[in-house]
Amino acid sequence: xxTFDLEALGLRKLNSTLHEQIEDTNQTAWEVINPKGSHAxxxxxDSPIEVTIKGSTGYYCGGMNQKATIKVVGSAGPGTAENxxxxxxxxxxxxxxxxxxxxxxxxxxxxxxxxxRCGISMKGINIVVxxxxxxxxxxxxxxxxxxxxxxxxxALGDSCYEARLFVRGSVKSLGADCEEKEMRPEHIQILKExxxxxxxxxxxxxxxxxxxxxxxxxFDVDNAAAY
Amino acid sequence: xxxxxxxxIPHTTPRQSATFTSDVNSDIRRAAATGIYDIRGGGAKxxxxxxxxxxxxxxxxxxxxxxxxxxxxxxxxxxxxxHASNPIELDIPIxxxxxxxxxxxxxxxxALGRGASAAGTSTTTGDGGMTPEERGxxxxxxxxxxxSRYGMNxxxxxxxxxxxxxxxxxxKPGGGGMLLGQKISDRVAEMRNLPKGIDQRSACxxxxxxxxxxxxxxxxxxxxxxxxxxxxxxxVAGARPYYDVTLAVKxxxxxxxxxxxxxxTAATQDVFIEHVGQPTLAIIRPAVQxxxxxxxxxxxxxxxxxxxxxxxxxxxxxALGADAVAIGSAALIxxxxxxxxxxxxxxxxxxxxxxxxxxxxxxxxxxxxxxxPELMKRFDPIEGGRRLRNYLKVMTLEAQTIxxxxxxxxxxxxxxxxxxxxxxxxxxxxxxPLSGTDWWPGKPGTGY
Ligand SMILES: Cc1cc2nc3c(=O)[nH]c(=O)nc-3n(C[C@H](O)[C@H](O)[C@H](O)COP(=O)(O)O)c2cc1C
Numbered sequence: 320x321x322t323f324d325l326e327a328l329g330l331r332k333l334n335s336t337l338h339e340q341i342e343d344t345n346q347t348a349w350e351v352i353n354p355k356g357s358h359a360x361x362x363x364x365d366s367p368i369e370v371t372i373k374g375s376t377g378y379y380c381g382g383m384n385q386k387a388t389i390k391v392v393g394s395a396g397p398g399t400a401e402n403x404x405x406x407x408x409x410x411x412x413x414x415x416x417x418x419x420x421x422x423x424x425x426x427x428x429x430x431x432x433x434x435x436r437c438g439i440s441m442k443g444i445n446i447v448v449x450x451x452x453x454x455x456x457x458x459x460x461x462x463x464x465x466x467x468x469x470x471x472x473x474a475l476g477d478s479c480y481e482a483r484l485f486v487r488g489s490v491k492s493l494g495a496d497c498e499e500k501e502m503r504p505e506h507i508q509i510l511k512e513x514x515x516x517x518x519x520x521x522x523x524x525x526x527x528x529x530x531x532x533x534x535x536x537x538f539d540v541d542n543a544a545a546y
Numbered sequence: 547x548x549x550x551x552x553x554x555i556p557h558t559t560p561r562q563s564a565t566f567t568s569d570v571n572s573d574i575r576r577a578a579a580t581g582i583y584d585i586r587g588g589g590a591k592x593x594x595x596x597x598x599x600x601x602x603x604x605x606x607x608x609x610x611x612x613x614x615x616x617x618x619x620x621x622x623x624x625x626x627x628x629h630a631s632n633p634i635e636l637d638i639p640i641x642x643x644x645x646x647x648x649x650x651x652x653x654x655x656x657a658l659g660r661g662a663s664a665a666g667t668s669t670t671t672g673d674g675g676m677t678p679e680e681r682g683x684x685x686x687x688x689x690x691x692x693x694s695r696y697g698m699n700x701x702x703x704x705x706x707x708x709x710x711x712x713x714x715x716x717x718k719p720g721g722g723g724m725l726l727g728q729k730i731s732d733r734v735a736e737m738r739n740l741p742k743g744i745d746q747r748s749a750c751x752x753x754x755x756x757x758x759x760x761x762x763x764x765x766x767x768x769x770x771x772x773x774x775x776x777x778x779x780x781x782v783a784g785a786r787p788y789y790d791v792t793l794a795v796k797x798x799x800x801x802x803x804x805x806x807x808x809x810x811t812a813a814t815q816d817v818f819i820e821h822v823g824q825p826t827l828a829i830i831r832p833a834v835q836x837x838x839x840x841x842x843x844x845x846x847x848x849x850x851x852x853x854x855x856x857x858x859x860x861x862x863x864x865a866l867g868a869d870a871v872a873i874g875s876a877a878l879i880x881x882x883x884x885x886x887x888x889x890x891x892x893x894x895x896x897x898x899x900x901x902x903x904x905x906x907x908x909x910x911x912x913x914x915x916x917x918x919p920e921l922m923k924r925f926d927p928i929e930g931g932r933r934l935r936n937y938l939k940v941m942t943l944e945a946q947t948i949x950x951x952x953x954x955x956x957x958x959x960x961x962x963x964x965x966x967x968x969x970x971x972x973x974x975x976x977x978x979p980l981s982g983t984d985w986w987p988g989k990p991g992t993g994y
């Protein structure tokens with residue numbers, strides 16, 4: 320285990336050291352101490368290393384992650400794991416706005432609650448939130464799965480495309496063109512795998528699925544009020 | 547038509563309304579028939595004060611000229627030296643603006659790369675991500691970071707020579723992108739991770755930041771991902787240039803791209819193009835003023851776009867304080883867009899060469915703004931690249947001709963004092979004297 324004191328050594332040194340870790344590095348386990356809410360911690364990683372951050376992070380922790388596993392033992396600021404491509408980001412506490420925004424792949428696990436716009440514009444990422452999510456989550460979500468073990472706020476899935484949204488608790492309101500969908504066996508299977516990987520003991524059968532009604536896919540004057 | 551009625555009373559001459567013109571009436575009829583606003587490509591078609599309203603004075607007894615072709619007039623420009631370890635070095639101050647793959651075909655993007663590289667300048671990706679064609683053929687490629695983040699990934703980010711965070715476009719300040727179903731081929735759909743054939747809306751705001759304080763952190767993140775190597779530009783529409791430039795610089799931009807209302811777009815609502823944003827001529831001086839007030843003029847580069855057509859436009863933009871310009875529409879015309887040789891086909895589409903702007907429909911007779919494989923075959927990227935290179939060279943020679951006539955050995959030495967304006971409006975916007983006077987509206991100390 321390599322320990323990196325962020326306060327003493329600075330952000331540039333942290334990210335450049337993590338970027339230097341090549342595919343078959345033998346320094347696979349890293350611990351970052353004294354993050355103190357700094358922004359852009361462990362961004363742009365590109366190797367299968369494990370980074371544990373002991374404390375809370377600012378904006379964009381784990382941004383554009385590829386292959387790495389990043390764990391925040393604390394809460395994460397806005398845009399955590401934004402545009403993640405692969406790998407895993409785990410937030411032990413809560414996550415602020417835009418968690419997992421535009422992510423293309425990998426798994427984001429939020430053990431606490433997530434704020435508004437969770438999974439905005441997601442493009443293939445899987446997100447599992449153990450608690451609740453805020454308003455406008457999965458806005459324009461394109462693909463991937465958003466799993467919410469608690470409740471969802473207003474306007475869930477507004478203008479979403481092909482992303483699958485699973486909510487166990489209540490949904491305050493659905494956004495434009497988002498509707499409840501049938502739960503089929505393949506969805507139960509997806510949930511089973513994601514919940515197991517995210518260490519949640521929620522039962523797949525307890526969830527409802529939401530997704531695009533596909534009424535706004537091509538412009539139609541009769542839907543003008545929804546635009 | 548008889549001139550009198552049956553009682554011998556003369557008819558008045560039928561008079562068309564200046565308010566309800568035939569253009570307006572056709573817009574109303576189109577709206578009534580379809581129930582959807584008019585979408586089109588291109589920039590504002592209305593007449594606004596522009597660079598044609600400015601003139602250079604040239605040399606005289608007090609200013610002596612440089613000898614054409616013999617005495618050097620430098621054109622090189624370095625962009626992004628403030629924070630980046632690898633700034634962009636361009637031979638000419640004319641760059642190719644960001645145009646999306648999706649709006650343009652793969653071969654058209656390749657031609658832009660070929661032409662720009664041969665002329666020693668950069669080209670720019672667009673909404674839809676980076677294609678191998680343009681990366682492969684562009685010696686310097688600027689990678690746009692847009693609200694949609696279509697195709698955004700860290701590998702391409704690290705392949706870029708600069709990153710351009712797009713906040714706005716001159717054609718549609720505050721508007722997002724649009725790519726209608728007709729142009730969503732398999733390849734475009736896959737790059738954007740969306741179903742084929744649907745109308746794609748690109749968001750108008752970034753999904754993970756709002757406001758200047760967030761932008762500063764976003765720039766930090768992008769720099770950390772790319773190791774502080776490449777410059778980061780911020781592109782803004784010509785909305786509130788003084789404040790936008792100030793805030794972009796404060797957020798840590800290496801360069802600001804400023805796009806006026808004549809700037810082209812691939813597709814948006816006509817009402818947006820014609821009624822939102824300020825003319826290119828009007829936005830330069832406030833932007834330069836912002837840089838000067840921050841002590842950042844020439845340190846943070848200003849790249850101006852929106853209706854740049856000729857070396858004269860380049861020289862005028864630079865005299866008013868821009869470090870470089872970017873061209874979109876003009877580059878497409880150089881490639882063969884709107885060429886009269888396709889006139890019969892334009893006629894079939896209900897238009898005429900020069901006016902064709904339904905780029906979103908994907909039926910471009912010139913094979914440039916399309917994803918139709920048959921139409922794309924009409925366009926040869928090698929020939930297109932050659933034409934673009936020629937055009938860029940001509941613009942540069944023209945700009946040098948003017949700069950030498952004004953006695954400048956570098957394009958950057960052109961200054962507002964070299965210019966006069968032909969109209970009051972242009973004088974006020976460019977803050978140069980009305981021709982024949984030493985005055986412009988708003989000149990400090992003149993009481994007007
Ligand atoms: C076909 C086309 C596609 C465009 N796509 C983009 C884009 O993806 N992103 C962007 O920031 N600007 C885009 N623009 C705007 C240009 O980057 C640039 O601001 C504009 O073309 C400059 O004005 P000009 O066309 O008068 O030269 C596009 C313009 C055109 C003509």
